[in-house]
Amino acid sequence: MPGPERRPPSLGYEFDREAEARARAAELDRRFAREEIVGLRVYRVRWSGNYIVEATFADDVPQGRMRDARALLGESGVPVHPDDLTDYKRASEGGGLPGWMRRFFGGQ
Secondary structure, three states, X not given: OOXXXXXXXXXXXXXXXXXXXXXXXXXXXXXXXXXXXXXXXXEEOOOOOOEEEXXXXXXXXXXXHHHHHHHHHHOOOEEOOHHHHHHHHHHOOOOOOOHHHHHHOOOO
């Protein structure tokens, strides 16, 4: 039986204002190489009105670079626990229906 799926390391930080979230994401994009950050996303949390910056890193990114990203995002954002980040992402999926329900009704 295969073990749990290994996911690339990611960080999530919550911001009160969209402009601040976008500015921090742009700064990460500027400071990190494409090979280091494999995914960068800003999205709105519907129930709180806040914004999340999620940065997904390549598996071989050194811990020092992850600390740099935490410091940059932490200047004005609040860290999001990985489990909460997963919940936020699920809630922001298109249509708002859980995946099993979309599949049940013939969606992907």
